[in-house]
Amino acid sequence: MGDRAQDNRLRRRAFRPALTVPFLAALCALASGLGLAQAGRSAPPELAGEAVRSTKAAFRRPADTPFPGTNPFSPEKEALGKALFFDPRLSRSGSVSCATCHNPSLGWTDGLPRAVGFGMEILPRRTPQVRNLAWAAAFQWDGRADSLEMQARMPITAPAEMNMTMDLVIARLKAAPGYAPLFRAAFAGDDPLNAGNLLAALATYERTLVSPRAPFDRWIEGDEAAIGPDAKQGFALFIGKAGCSACHSGWRFTDDSFHDIGLAVTEDVGRGAFAPPSVTAMQHAFKTPSLRELRMQGPYMHDGQLPDLDAVLEHYARGGEKRPSLSFEMKPLELAADERRALVAFLQTLKAEPVPVALPHLP
Amino acid sequence: MAMIPRLFPGVLVLLLGTFLLAAPARAEEFEVQIHHTEVLNPGISPRVGDVLSFVNHAEIAHNLYLTYEDGTVVTLDTQPPGTTKRAMLKQAGHVIVRCWIHPIIRMEFDVAPH
Ligand SMILES: [Cu+2]
DSSP states (O other), rough: OOHHHHHHHHHHHHOOOSHHHHHHHHHHHHHHHOSSSOOOOOOOHHHHHHHHHHHHHTTTOOOOOOOOTTSSSOOHHHHHHHHHOOGGGGSSSOOOHHHSSSGGGGSSSSSSOOOOOOOEEEEEEEEOSSSSSOOSSSTTTTTBBBBBHHHHHHHOOOOTTTTTHHHHHHHHHHEEEETTHHHHHHHHOOOSSSSSHHHHHHHHHHHTOOOOOOHHHHTTOOOOGOOOOHHHHHHHHTTTTTTTGSOOOOOOOSOOOOBOOOOOOOOOOBBGGGGGGTTTTGTBBBBBOOOOOOOOTBBBTTTTBBBBEEEEEEEHHHHOOTTTTTOOOOOOOOOOOHHHHEEEEEEEHOOOOOOOOOOOOOO | THHHHHHHHHHHHHHHHHHHHHGGOOOOOEEEEEETTTEEEOOOOOOOOEEEEEEEEESBBBBEEEEEEEEEEOOOOOOTTTTTEEOOOSSEEEEEEEEOOOOOOOOOOBBBOO
């Protein structure tokens, strides 16, 4: 365990450079590069170049997808995991697959304010997309799963979602003759068609779901023409005055962490349900969502309570409801109309051209 | 003559007690730095009664908690940038330091008995 933790730490350090003093210096340099700083007050050109480089490096995509040592990648596992992800037999009714809610045609979510579960019941939370999770450190809006393997069991067995038992899923898959060879190809052992391997395969497939390179990535890599001046201004606001990158940090634009951003309160206290009541900061705290591949048409937040980006930016401008749990990083801020347009233009550059997804042929 | 062996355990207890009472006076304080979302383990080997002081050099707030080997959780308050929070080590064994806000934060060390 120590080994894996160490491993993760090292890897993460490589991908998440600290955004500290050099970062602020770079921010100024970047702003001056964009013509936002006052003339005559900018740093010497070489320094500016270096500082911009280090700021951009903090948002550069990693070259490879990490897979844990306990569940390494194989193409056979990926193929099996993909079949399972699209297979409605994983649900009691036989009609709901992972892809029903995490629908690739809708950006791996369902486009709904809140998910629709077993018996068409509306669930308390919105379906998040499932891309770029190979790098994530905590799963679910409240972080109650530590790994994708652990997460995958939750929707299958949740009475309100797929409403199954792992035993029943395994019995069903054993009855479908095509699955046994897929499990044998992907896993060693006498009887590889078991729950642990099913979850491992699903997790492996999910780790392969990585956003393609977006215009923003091409800009980070040095193509100045990849994004427009408004988007560049939006990025400068995002990491500067608007303070968004205090939480939406790194190339996935999330800190994998939990904050109360002062939204309208519901019964759902988020991570607060898992922390002692004395941990005020976790009341109404939810995981910072990635902003890559953001659905521009909304809805937004853990319960879909904000319908569009105008509402989101208005919320951030107001700074959220003042309450003891409100994140330290949430402060009211003035955002002019052109600044809001710039932020939206920037968010747009985090979207890649969609790649076609070939649907699996189920056994 | 026969008194001596009977006295011996009592003396031992007394001696041990003196040691235990004397121990807090020698308690050490270890400083641990927090930078952004990392708690930097300076490679400490503390003993029960020692104090860890976590100094937040990051530009964001943290909320650390310690988990002892038997599952006991000790939560420190939310600590805004530039503040220090202290924790006295109460039990020997393996301790994991994590942050309620940032689950990627993790520091582990062993606490020796007195
Ligand atoms: Cu923290």
